[in-house]
Amino acid sequence: MPTAKKPRVLILGAGFGGLTAARAFGDSADVTLIDRHNFQTFLPLLYQVATAGLAADHVAHPIRGALRNRGVQFRMGSPLSVDHKNKSVKLDSSETLEFDHLVVALGSATADFGVTGVAEHALGMKSVHEAILIRAEVMRRFEDLCRFEDETIFSISVVGGGPTGVEMAGAFAELVRGPLKNDQAHAAAHMKINLIEAGPRLLPMFSPKLSERTKKDLEKLGVNVLLNTAVAEVKPRSIFIKNGEPIPSEVTIWAAGVQGEPTAGILNLPLAGTRIDTDNTLQVAHYPHIWAIGDIAGFKGKDGKFLPMVAPVAMQQGRFVAQQILRVAKGEKLKNFKYKDKGSMATIGRNKAIVEVKKFKLTGVLAWYAWLFLHLFYLLGGRNKIGTIADWTWNYITFDRGNRHIMDTL
Ligand SMILES: Cc1cc2nc3c(=O)[nH]c(=O)nc-3n(C[C@H](O)[C@H](O)[C@H](O)COP(=O)(O)OP(=O)(O)OC[C@H]3O[C@@H](n4cnc5c(N)ncnc54)[C@H](O)[C@@H]3O)c2cc1C
Numbered sequence: 001m002p003t004a005k006k007p008r009v010l011i012l013g014a015g016f017g018g019l020t021a022a023r024a025f026g027d028s029a030d031v032t033l034i035d036r037h038n039f040q041t042f043l044p045l046l047y048q049v050a051t052a053g054l055a056a057d058h059v060a061h062p063i064r065g066a067l068r069n070r071g072v073q074f075r076m077g078s079p080l081s082v083d084h085k086n087k088s089v090k091l092d093s094s095e096t097l098e099f100d101h102l103v104v105a106l107g108s109a110t111a112d113f114g115v116t117g118v119a120e121h122a123l124g125m126k127s128v129h130e131a132i133l134i135r136a137e138v139m140r141r142f143e144d145l146c147r148f149e150d151e152t153i154f155s156i157s158v159v160g161g162g163p164t165g166v167e168m169a170g171a172f173a174e175l176v177r178g179p180l181k182n183d184q185a186h187a188a189a190h191m192k193i194n195l196i197e198a199g200p201r202l203l204p205m206f207s208p209k210l211s212e213r214t215k216k217d218l219e220k221l222g223v224n225v226l227l228n229t230a231v232a233e234v235k236p237r238s239i240f241i242k243n244g245e246p247i248p249s250e251v252t253i254w255a256a257g258v259q260g261e262p263t264a265g266i267l268n269l270p271l272a273g274t275r276i277d278t279d280n281t282l283q284v285a286h287y288p289h290i291w292a293i294g295d296i297a298g299f300k301g302k303d304g305k306f307l308p309m310v311a312p313v314a315m316q317q318g319r320f321v322a323q324q325i326l327r328v329a330k331g332e333k334l335k336n337f338k339y340k341d342k343g344s345m346a347t348i349g350r351n352k353a354i355v356e357v358k359k360f361k362l363t364g365v366l367a368w369y370a371w372l373f374l375h376l377f378y379l380l381g382g383r384n385k386i387g388t389i390a391d392w393t394w395n396y397i398t399f400d401r402g403n404r405h406i407m408d409t410l
Contacts, residue, residue, distance in 0.1 A: 017294030018105035020318030051171035160256035161197030272298030
């Protein structure tokens with residue numbers, strides 16, 4: 001009996017969703033994965049690169065290494081267009097790849113929400129390159145302060161009180177209070193960390209009790225937490241807020257939100273806001289051979305709201321989309337995707353974290369261990385895990401941060 005032809009699957013984006021999908025097909029499909037980078041970025045630990053806690057290459061894992069012995073092809077490049085009639089994607093490398101199924105997993109990009117000056121005067125937090133830029137900018141200003149003997153204050157402002165903003169602000173405060181104080185106490189004493197949030201509390205996805213605890217923990221570390229403070233404009237050295245005095249800010253980091261990756265706009269697919277309009281099966285509306293997963297998918301949960309842009313959604317959808325495509329290949333009925341929410345966690349600093357799984361709440365050192373363990377577990381690559389354990393152990397024992405290099409210029 002002739003064997004059924006394997007479906008040709010093209011996956012755009014090798015992040016949490018795309019890479020999980022590519023690895024889930026086994027040898028049941030001819031899979032090609034496409035990404036503009038030759039590495040996967042472990043975004044949850046990016047803030048530690050920006051705050052000198054972790055070497056940049058520990059959060060980047062070679063895609064070809066992750067695909068070794070799995071029969072998946074990789075192409076480095078970006079999609080330029082999709083030919084929907086002939087089912088092919090043109091890449092910026094001039095190559096055109098044909099597909100039976102296309103999975104769009106291009107993730108998200110920094111959203112400025114129309115606030116003037118964000119693109120020009122604030123630093124985003126979506127890539128290793130941006131994390132290295134942030135670290136360099138902060139360390140450069142610290143070197144400037146080391147030259148002054150006066151009372152000049154240098155402020156770092158993190159805009160956005162979600163997990164990324166909270167983790168960054170806490171890590172900056174620890175950098176200043178520890179390693180930078182040991183380097184030059186006068187300069188460190190003149191560095192100020194602001195965390196600016198438009199809403200009434202930090203971490204709105206957690207219970208109000210944990211939000212309050214987070215605020216107190218950050219304030220104990222010396223972070224100036226500003227709630228109900230909506231940014232109206234970012235200027236070169238200050239932040240203008242709605243109904244208030246401008247806030248001096250030498251370095252402004254924009255962690256206020258993300259939107260669907262704009263490349264979705266050139267693929268000629270229906271959009272729901274900035275994300276690709278996706279139905280319950282993960283198929284793109286009206287395009288039965290195109291699927292969207294992860295941050296870029298405009299998939300709505302039971303409550304009618306888009307699913308959160310978090311790694312577990314992308315990974316669960318990555319595994320699920322592979323099963324769906326294999327169902328189509330076998331002539332089976334499609335299933336509806338259901339997200340299993342396993343809870344949220346965030347770390348505030350040394351021995352301090354919060355974990356919330358439905359009604360179960362954990363804080364302090366146990367939550368911190370849970371956070372460390374889970375992040376190490378999901379970090380790809382043995383070398384990255386060993387390097388991360390080495391950096392964390394060094395930081396914990398010595399109270400130092402060995403990665404405070406300025407490496408963004410020659
Ligand atoms: C700073 C930060 C911290 C985070 N912390 C957490 C956390 O602690 N826990 C958590 O659950 N989630 C966290 N998230 C969210 C989580 O990382 C995302 O939800 C997850 O990465 C989404 O997976 P994805 O596959 O949709 O996109 P991604 O993992 O972002 O992958 C998208 C891929 O597409 C590629 N790509 C994009 N555009 C193009 C193009 N034009 N051409 C070619 N390739 C392209 C990118 O290079 C990337 O490899 C964090 C996000 C950020 C930014």
